[in-house]
Amino acid sequence: SVGCIHAELLAREPLFPGKDHPDMLRRIARALGFSFERDLGWVPPQEREGLRRTLDFLQLPEDPEEGLEKLLPTASATCLDLLQKLLEKVPEQRISAEEAIKHPYLEHLHDPAGETRARRQFCWDFDRFEPSRRKLMDRIYAEC
Numbered sequence: 001s002v003g004c005i006h007a008e009l010l011a012r013e014p015l016f017p018g019k020d021h022p023d024m025l026r027r028i029a030r031a032l033g034f035s036f037e038r039d040l041g042w043v044p045p046q047e048r049e050g051l052r053r054t055l056d057f058l059q060l061p062e063d064p065e066e067g068l069e070k071l072l073p074t075a076s077a078t079c080l081d082l083l084q085k086l087l088e089k090v091p092e093q094r095i096s097a098e099e100a101i102k103h104p105y106l107e108h109l110h111d112p113a114g115e116t117r118a119r120r121q122f123c124w125d126f127d128r129f130e131p132s133r134r135k136l137m138d139r140i141y142a143e144c
Contacts, residue, residue: 002100003086010072010079022058029060031071032087039089078105 007015016031018024028034036052043051068080068087075083082105085095095103101110 003083006086007068007072007075007083010075015071025055025058026060029058030065031068032084032089033062033064034060034089035062042090042092076105078103081105 004015016024016027018027025034034055036055040048040051040055068075068083072080072083082095082100082103085103086100088094100106101115
């Protein structure tokens, strides 16, 4: 979302203004390309087949048809490079916040002496659970 927000600040309009979810996926694929094996290899196996049928139906282009350069014609090459890394679809391959702040596009803002670092990395384990009716209800009750 940081990549989308930055692109939208530059363009002053939504980056992928789809009229519905399928239209948004098509717009994203036209700009970034889409490969089921490359981009969704991280999806749990039990969810892959249903997802494959849906995405095959959408006929998403494997190679970008109108890259970020066309969507953001005034953006510099270093800006586009950072955006490409921020918009990486595979979570493990996406640029981290630490790497992003060191990117040449942001080097004029990077001041290691003025930046603090968390004592420990945030644990996202709470976000990785097999949802069931009971577990979802427990989470909703915990929020209330």
